[in-house]
Amino acid sequence: MQNDVVLITGANGEIGHGLITFLGEQGQSKIVALDLQEVDVSLQNCCETIIQGDILDRTLLGKVFDQYQFSTIYHLASILSTKAEYNPELAHRINVEGTLNLLQLATAQSQKSGASVKFLYPSSIAAYGLPDLKTKAAAGHISETEWCFPTTMYGCNKLYCEHLGRYYATHYRQLVAEQAQNEACIDFRCLRFPGLISAMTVPTGGTSDYGPEMLHHAAQGLPYVCFVRPDTRLPFMVMPDAIKSLLALGSAPRQCLTQFVYNVTSFSPTAQEFYEIVRRAFPQAEITFAPHSARQNIVDSWPADVDDSAARRDWGWAPDFDQRRAFDEYLIPAVQKRYAKVKI
Ligand code: AKB
Numbered sequence: 001m002q003n004d005v006v007l008i009t010g011a012n013g014e015i016g017h018g019l020i021t022f023l024g025e026q027g028q029s030k031i032v033a034l035d036l037q038e039v040d041v042s043l044q045n046c047c048e049t050i051i052q053g054d055i056l057d058r059t060l061l062g063k064v065f066d067q068y069q070f071s072t073i074y075h076l077a078s079i080l081s082t083k084a085e086y087n088p089e090l091a092h093r094i095n096v097e098g099t100l101n102l103l104q105l106a107t108a109q110s111q112k113s114g115a116s117v118k119f120l121y122p123s124s125i126a127a128y129g130l131p132d133l134k135t136k137a138a139a140g141h142i143s144e145t146e147w148c149f150p151t152t153m154y155g156c157n158k159l160y161c162e163h164l165g166r167y168y169a170t171h172y173r174q175l176v177a178e179q180a181q182n183e184a185c186i187d188f189r190c191l192r193f194p195g196l197i198s199a200m201t202v203p204t205g206g207t208s209d210y211g212p213e214m215l216h217h218a219a220q221g222l223p224y225v226c227f228v229r230p231d232t233r234l235p236f237m238v239m240p241d242a243i244k245s246l247l248a249l250g251s252a253p254r255q256c257l258t259q260f261v262y263n264v265t266s267f268s269p270t271a272q273e274f275y276e277i278v279r280r281a282f283p284q285a286e287i288t289f290a291p292h293s294a295r296q297n298i299v300d301s302w303p304a305d306v307d308d309s310a311a312r313r314d315w316g317w318a319p320d321f322d323q324r325r326a327f328d329e330y331l332i333p334a335v336q337k338r339y340a341k342v343k344i
Helices: 014-026 057-066 081-086 088-113 133-139 151-172 210-219 240-253 271-281 293-301 309-317 325-344
Strands: 002-010 030-035 050-052 066-077 115-125 186-193 195-197 225-226 237-240 261-263 287-289
Touching: 002 014, 002 261, 014 066, 030 237, 057 066, 057 088, 057 195, 057 240, 066 088, 081 088, 088 115, 088 151, 088 186, 115 151, 115 240, 133 293, 151 186, 151 210, 186 240, 195 210, 195 240, 210 225, 210 271, 210 287, 210 293, 210 325, 237 240, 240 309, 271 287, 271 325
Parallel strands: 002 030, 002 066, 030 050, 066 115, 115 186, 186 261, 195 237, 225 287
Antiparallel strands: none
16 A cells, blocks of 8 residues: 555645645645546646545545555545536535545545544635625625525535534544544644636636636637626636645644634625726736626625634735736736647
């Protein structure tokens, strides 16, 4: 069995791309990458092993956990909010049963080896649910414990999996013999991410996708119809900060952590502000607004801002990119370079 290996599920997704690229550049981790889809060739050199498979396939997962002793698991695989609303039961299976499979196997592995396994889980602002725009405006930046009434299957799944992680870390099989309770268990750590924007990948199936879609369409000279109203405000963060936060939470001393779930955020533009920044960089961009009422309702139920003071206090969280730096120093130059390359 190989020791000290990192498992990344959902390796081919946006966070997976960012994380594997970063860890690959560091060259310090043996990465086992798992995804339902074929993992991008650009990531393959960074990984020790690539497995194309389903997190619902318990036989496959059993074999993977028999072969490797994981020190850290980044469980990134999930069906995002918009896609989940088209098949909520499938989303529940992947988002909840898939997570349960991994929590259970990680717990069994840590109990067998006597070494705690770190389990990093990205949750989302979708775990929140504000009833109307007046309440959203009055709520301001909200803490982890407020307004946890999600209106989407994805949001319900994320909130429940946060609790499952806490359960597996602290109360798993609490009625079995005392000796078993003292055995090693998982070290569950969770971030509630805002909408994420990467210059390298485009999201699929989410509802915060209007931000990154607007940027990537404009950079390619493609017209874009934005599916939310111009006054819609959501918190966002660029991918390098998302990766930074995952790694910082993962390496924080356990005794500094006062909670299992932490908000992290960076800036909160309206869709109109997004539009203006993108148009300034790409003056030819054809961007129009045609709100889709059901997707608008989802975004309206998510907070305009979140309070990430617990992360700042407990493990020194601070984003590197505020709104100006995010666009001027990362997103705009990187997408310009990326799509210029494609044209050649
Ligand atoms: C989505 O839109 O579903 C995700 C999220 C906010 O978690 N980007």
